[in-house]
Amino acid sequence: MKLNLKRLLLAPALAGALVLTACGDSGIDSADAENGATVTIETNNGEMEVPTDPQRVVALDNKSFEMLRDWGITPVALPKTLLPNTGFDEWREDDSILDVGTHREPKLELVSEAEPDLIIGGSRFTEFTGELSKIAPVVDVSALDDSEGGYIQGLKDQALALGQIFEKEAEAEEIVAELEVATEAAQDATNGESVFLAVVAGGKIDNGAGRIGRLLEGVNLKDVFAGDAGDVHGDSGLAPETIAQANPDWMIVLDRDSATAVPGEEAPQPAAAVIDAQEAFANTTFATKDQIIYLDGDFYKREGIESYTEAFQQIADAFEAANQSAQ
Template identity: 60%
Template sequence: MALHLSKTVVGAASVLVGALFLTGCGAGAAETSDPTSSAGAPSSVSIESNLGTVEVPVNPARVVALDNTSFETLRDWGITPVAVPKGLLPGTGFEDWIADESILDIGTHREPNLELVSEADPDLILGGYRFTEVQEDLESIAQTIDIAGSDEAAGGYVASLQAQTTTLGEIFQKQDEAAALVADLDAASTDAAAATNGETVFLSVVNGGKIDNGAERIGRILEPLTLTDIFAGKDGDIHGDSGLAPETIAQANPDWMIVLDRDAGAKTEGAQPAKAIIDATEAFAETTFAKNDQIIYLDPQFYTREGIQAYIQAYEQVTAAFTAK
């Protein structure tokens, strides 16, 4: 459901953005003819976003990061945002951001506090993905780009994570670091593709303590692999309960299971770990994946990570599991 700022807030934000724009035009006329700083470094860069080609500032000082797939890259590059949706931060690895009161918490995509986004006075907003529906509202505050991974991208979602990383490298002048991440994903996915051998797999999501078809969210993992999703195209919802019975899964008898623990990623209070639920499912006792210990549990925070680092780790897990057999 799209959310909108009040007329007062939007008006104030628009006046602010307009004032900044006019100030920039008056003070930066020389930059129009010379898009480099006095030191010869570029002041802006042209990038390809999911919404087209845009010109963005290089090394923006005040960044609002909303797309969770960018968080690990920003953190590892030493870039501290001025505002994030702290409820979407993975439970581990971001303790400093969570505790830092100078980083404003704009809430989650379900009820984003856009007034706080405006208060953060960003030079650039990294939007998209879970925040796609409020793109126009965000653009009324500051320049907002969508470079999130996309299933519709040429080459698929995994390739789009590489494109996202390369673009972030151009914006933040971290081209070498970006190239290393892209190479790591290439190597990890290539190794995983070579290790897999055309066997069947059930892509599982554990949500609300129930085991369901998780292909909607983690089917992307299979893009470079030689595995067959046994329930491809069947009902399943990352946020709901399709009614898929354990007995149905057992009857299909996939060779492997790859598990997304959404309860862990969403920090569901009182939820059991996915492994405990699967181990206690009697219907699985005689399945190939259970008897041969052919179950791969993705990082518990995969649901809130989903960026290039999470996919590198997932492919390394796949390679390790298959080569151990």
């Protein structure tokens, strides 16, 4: 049964409302927080005390990886399979960072072996929160589709919450501000045009609304299928001719194969090649006007606030360029 999750907006103006206390009866002993302090935040599992500036962190939520890296925080364990292909070689090749496997076959014994002060859970590892909580405090502030205010707001809340925990409030506020600037730019550049949200996997084009439909929260675009045709992980039978008949003005593409490609193995066919090969698209608006936006190749694994900031800026730039050409 799906939990009714309450979110707390951790805006900068409310930062002072977060309560710093000494470790007490919260279930966190003094070893969990080197400075002896905790911060009380609202998580997807309710309000909890979390040690500030934890020294040994297990990061399971892929949405947190880029923030931790950029803040100079190296996890003691994480699911290395979920690391984006670009920008994380140092973590991937560091044998001192334990690989806890995937959410399908997690190696919880390695999480315990890492002796964490804090576990950043949620996202793909949500169902293991109970077991993980027996090892160390688990904070789940991962953005959800039913986050209060929507997924994009959930990304902001997550960044601000992690900023409080790791004493990186200013950096978190800057990350949020960058997302807001990009979202505003995308909102201003779009004007109700129709769009097909595509996912390319296994050489097939399918409806990607289940994975990237969240982008519509920050733009003025209309999903040509309104999320009704197919799903993100399987072949829904959505034929290229069906897409062509809908004739969307734009296409935004998630290349799942690019993100899941295994280094050293034969690279899958790029999404652009799959789309270019479709004869059915020859006379569509998005093809004839070259109005196709390809998201970052690692988007499927990233999913965090940084990837959405980039995506909104991509959308803004593409639509501004198209608007200028039309003048």
